[in-house]
Amino acid sequence: MSSRLNFIPARLLQAIPVVFGVTLLVFFMAHLLPGDPAIAMLGDKATEERIAALRTQLGLDQPIWVQYGIFLAHLGQANLGDSLTYGRPVTELVLRAVPVTLSLVLFALVLSMVIGIPLAGLAATRPNGVNDLAVRTYTLVGQGMPQFWVGIMLILFLSLKLRLFPVGGYGSNITDHVYYLFVPALTLAIALSPTLIRSLRSSTINVLGSEYIATARSKGSGGVALFRQHVLRNAIIPTVSILGVNLGYLMGGSIIIEKVFALPGLGSLMLNAIFSRDFPTIQGVTLFVALFVVLIGILTDVVYTLLDPRVNFGSKERE
């Protein structure tokens, strides 16, 4: 077991240039803005002295690579600057919003499996049959629905017509959070499920055709037990890597969903920052999310290795 995880140091090493690239790209965002980055950072109502002070602090009078060095040094101290609207460190705002977004994303991931696994199994049992056709239509329609619109429709039916769930908000304790997050998470899950179903359907079809399934059948196994014990365990492995990549991307989707349901997560933080032209916060959230996605990528590879004894990232070149 442990020898198969020997790839981790090399995988971390491989992530270093990507992390540098991400910081470089986010660093240059400030320089793409029209005008002086110091004014962009402080807003146009800032005094001359404060702007001059920040110019020195960011090294704007120095060559650009020195400025990037200063940016990295600040980053090393988890210093993303101060928010223009809240006057507080961006790091603090981000850390306060992360739990909301992360719970939403994880909840959505669970729900998408609850939706996706049975549907994929149903579709794969008889490819091109009626069930398969229905499930495939669902994936096509699911992919074509704007996420925020699905959210609005769910609010309309589940919250306004049936009065089962609140229209928005986050609640104040754990039970509340689960209750308040259900519809937003369902929205994201519906958006993610087509990807999950497609991948799981095709890998299930492959597994169902294999000899060990024929063996299991000949020993009398069948139905749900066969699916759970023999098919799903093997079919889900390729899906894990797809879900891993999408966990990061769900964070992008959650930006929009948080607006629909008025949730105080990273998305609301970023969108509010956009409308108040709070550049340090925009930069901070963007950087945080991208670094998080890189981290998830590494974690996915680890989980993948643990799940599938045949995978060995150390022995062959990754593609």
Add this chain to the structure above:
Amino acid sequence: MTTPTAVLAGYQAKRRAVRPRSRKPWYKNGSLVAGMTIVGLLVLMAVLAPVIAPYDPIQQDLTATLQSPSAAHWLGTDKFGRDVLSRLIWGARVNLRIGFLAVLIPFVFGSVLGGIAGYFGGWIDAIIMRIVDVFFAFPFYVMVIALVFILGAGEASIYLAIAAVSWVSYAKIVRGEVLVAKKQDYVVGARLGGMSHTRVLVRHIGPNVLSQAIIYGMSDIVMDIMAVVTLGYLGLGIAPPTAEWGSMILDGQEFITTLWQQATIPGLIVVVTSLGVSWLGDGLSDLLSPDRRK
């Protein structure tokens, strides 16, 4: 889920599942015909908007705001008294135009870089693919929203922002195809025949690998339409009062309890549009890659 990875993953899953199909004439291809019909009707609606829309889409009438559907206004009026049906019809112009045009820059840019990376390999490949990895780390909407903010509102910013995010998928696909193609006999033969790298890449490999990028491009159009609608909903898209489906949904959301159709119908038309484009893409993929896989 409308993210590049999601579409890419779906595309790869679909691609793995591709079975050899018998070649049938295009008009017997169900998804192609359905897709062409839907997209054709929508394009017709966009082109004929001035003729078929009953009212001016931005003409306000403050004496007739927030009306329910009636004979005069089939879908009612919005909070400025504008006819919702007319805005829906005119909205097709903006949403379809941006959706279809936005794929062009990333398609060309990503395919060229992916082709170069795959063909030359070595350090060129390593550098290009690391850059791809960097861009891949940014979730689609995070990057698009940040870029639209930096570049300023407007259609040009939307094109640039979408291009900056989605070129990576084309680069990955074309690189993968080129890696396979460059080992084929016809490429080796062309090189042995004394042709330059540029000529081999453009004239011989290009036409053989681009069909996959075109197929992916069709699902990318769906994603771009979704991006335009989403930006409109977030208030970061095409500036009002231009009729656009996403901002119509935003306006309708305010009055969802009384005038439910105002948020629902523009969303439905987005679904129909995506469905049409997806079917068209499926049909095209049958036509473009009928027998190249074993």
